[in-house]
Amino acid sequence: DIVMTQGVLPNPVPSGESASITCRSSKSLVYKDGKTYLNWFLQRPGQSPQLLTYWMSTRASGVSDRFSGSGSGTYFTLKISRVRAEDAGVYYCQQVREYPLTFGSGTKLEIK
């Protein structure tokens, strides 16, 4: 199984600052079509997860351009610019390169 390892944030992050969340996979998530099969989700307290980006860097419809995904085949970053109170929650990376699909353990973002 592909293991997804997420980093920890130095919480709380001051409102208006940037935050970068890291995720590492135990195997390359680049498929033969050239796409990188990595999703980012945000789960706000008490809510269902929300898709932020897919194919590593493509923002989902309606997602603020303050969220940007980047990375290589095994190391990924989700950058949140000018953080706001509404960005608080737990962020998960997920590989969809192969089954079984696997999530990272989550990275909590708190806003000051």
Next chain:
Amino acid sequence: EVQLVESGGVLVQPGRSMKLSCAASGFTFSSFPMAWVRQAPTKGLEWVATISTSGGSTYYRDSVKGRFTISRDNAKSTLYLQMDSLRSEDTATYYCTTDYYWGQGVMVTVSS
């Protein structure tokens, strides 16, 4: 408006069975692979199973293989999860999802 509404969650004894349903509306259900993702209390997200658009292909995590069955009825725009031989470690909130869209989740508690 897109809606995914799960139902069927209850308290059940270990070893018993339960069937979850997820009624979809507001999008072309038959065009999307569907999945179940669960979240144990205070824990992270865990992928459970995925079914292709036609239902002809299904994928499971090892811990539920042979006990859970994912299925769909495209005519009714409904996704199912038949769960047999339930264990205490299956206790979780179960979400149906297309990745883009998520239901509100349904709680399943396995306890004697």
